[in-house]
Amino acid sequence: MKRIGSKRINDIIIKLLSTRTLQFYAEFLLSLNQFEDNERIPTMAVNATRNGCNLYYNTEFIDKLTDGELTFLLIHECFHLLFDHQRRGIHYNKNFSNIIMDMIINTIIMTDVVRSKHLSGVRSSFVTQVYDHSEFLPTGEKNPTFNKPWLLAIPKQYSDEDVFENLYAYSKDEYSEFKKRFSKLNIDIENIKLVDENNEPIDVFGEFGYGMFGRYDVECPSLDYIFSQMLKNPSLSDLLMGVHLEDDVDADTKSAKIKEIIEKLKNRGLCTSDVEQTLGKLRKKKRDHLKEIKKHISSSIMGSKKLKNINRPNRFDIEGLKGNKKYATKINCILDTSGSMNDCFDNVLSYIFNNDITINLIQIDCEIKSIETIKNKTQLQKLKIKGLGGTTLQPAIEHISQTKLNIFNTVILTDGYTDTLDFSNIKGKVLIVTTGETPPIKNGSRSVKIIRVQK
Numbered sequence: 001m002k003r004i005g006s007k008r009i010n011d012i013i014i015k016l017l018s019t020r021t022l023q024f025y026a027e028f029l030l031s032l033n034q035f036e037d038n039e040r041i042p043t044m045a046v047n048a049t050r051n052g053c054n055l056y057y058n059t060e061f062i063d064k065l066t067d068g069e070l071t072f073l074l075i076h077e078c079f080h081l082l083f084d085h086q087r088r089g090i091h092y093n094k095n096f097s098n099i100i101m102d103m104i105i106n107t108i109i110m111t112d113v114v115r116s117k118h119l120s121g122v123r124s125s126f127v128t129q130v131y132d133h134s135e136f137l138p139t140g141e142k143n144p145t146f147n148k149p150w151l152l153a154i155p156k157q158y159s160d161e162d163v164f165e166n167l168y169a170y171s172k173d174e175y176s177e178f179k180k181r182f183s184k185l186n187i188d189i190e191n192i193k194l195v196d197e198n199n200e201p202i203d204v205f206g207e208f209g210y211g212m213f214g215r216y217d218v219e220c221p222s223l224d225y226i227f228s229q230m231l232k233n234p235s236l237s238d239l240l241m242g243v244h245l246e247d248d249v250d251a252d253t254k255s256a257k258i259k260e261i262i263e264k265l266k267n268r269g270l271c272t273s274d275v276e277q278t279l280g281k282l283r284k285k286k287r288d289h290l291k292e293i294k295k296h297i298s299s300s301i302m303g304s305k306k307l308k309n310i311n312r313p314n315r316f317d318i319e320g321l322k323g324n325k326k327y328a329t330k331i332n333c334i335l336d337t338s339g340s341m342n343d344c345f346d347n348v349l350s351y352i353f354n355n356d357i358t359i360n361l362i363q364i365d366c367e368i369k370s371i372e373t374i375k376n377k378t379q380l381q382k383l384k385i386k387g388l389g390g391t392t393l394q395p396a397i398e399h400i401s402q403t404k405l406n407i408f409n410t411v412i413l414t415d416g417y418t419d420t421l422d423f424s425n426i427k428g429k430v431l432i433v434t435t436g437e438t439p440p441i442k443n444g445s446r447s448v449k450i451i452r453v454q455k
Helices: 007-017 023-030 059-063 067-083 094-114 117-127 164-183 223-232 251-267 273-282 289-302 345-349 377-381 394-401
Strands: 033-036 044-049 052-057 305-313 322-327 330-336 358-364 368-374 410-414 430-434 448-452
Touching (some): 007 023, 007 059, 007 067, 023 251, 044 067, 044 251, 052 059, 052 251, 067 094, 067 251, 094 164, 094 223, 094 273, 330 394, 358 394, 368 394
Parallel strands (some): 033 052, 330 358, 330 410, 430 448
Antiparallel strands (some): 044 052, 358 368
């Protein structure tokens, strides 16, 4: 393996740099270390090591590709890094997950890059299709050098989101059904040819195996043809566009390296709106738990009451008419003060504090330690945590149900390692914010909302 830049790859990068909308991918490719590896890599591959992100290529292989094919493949490899597929594939069947990864990536490239309305000038030159030569010669005869663009794409019949986990589950179910249908044929797969007399692809059932089988009418093999190939060659090396290598660094380190590259390119103004949209598909944003918690506390738990009050004028300033004054609403807050929550108090308390809220705070570990009213930030900052024993929260729930506190909604802050919580006698709504496990509950399916956050 030699660290050396390929002239063919660099020529493609120069072409990408000359476009208005593909500069991001060109600069991303320039940030990768290039290695010629003709012994280990039959096609192309990427991974992350301590020295950065790397692109490996087989010289003989890439020299056989057209400019269009090589361009597609290079962007495909970029997307493997941007998608963080090595981490996404953990705990899944490796060969099958590789298929799903390629399906999603190729579909995004075909829709966001190749067919994008922003790339009309580029499409006509070298990204028109995965291939850039015609199936038929000017004389009308079939071009003997023409090859179909053998890419995997999301199947047309799949109707869920373009998400790895969802498509993986769908495809596994389809594969199980395929094997049931195949078992009825009583045919040895080794003796089946997956081409017809014209050398066109067919599946084990004799159906044509290539065409507009992909979502958005992308040309690709049918699912039955892919599954037929899997029976003969489980690794699907003939259909996958590149080799899927393992990383030499942990997932967090790799993610940080990729993020650093992206931020540098963003700071240089290379992330156009269409690139941002594509990155949004590839790199899902982490869920904003704080925003969701505030939303539920604000709308479902806090609420507010507006009463007529002569001290505040109406909004039209008409003399003698009463306006509305907003009164703060009380909420109950059950704070799990068990020993396992010792390092989480600041985290969970910050989720519910608001200057307009009056909190009926109940501290509890195995038993209720204190019940006090918190009206402002100063009181909250001076709060002394009591307990730090075991965890039994049901007494606090029963206390609320048996007192006047039952007219208010309730927030429970816990690490989730609790007894089974019974909300049979609770009248208001309940929001459980857990920093660990989801606590077991009963009789609260309609009125209880659970949000799990990281510490």
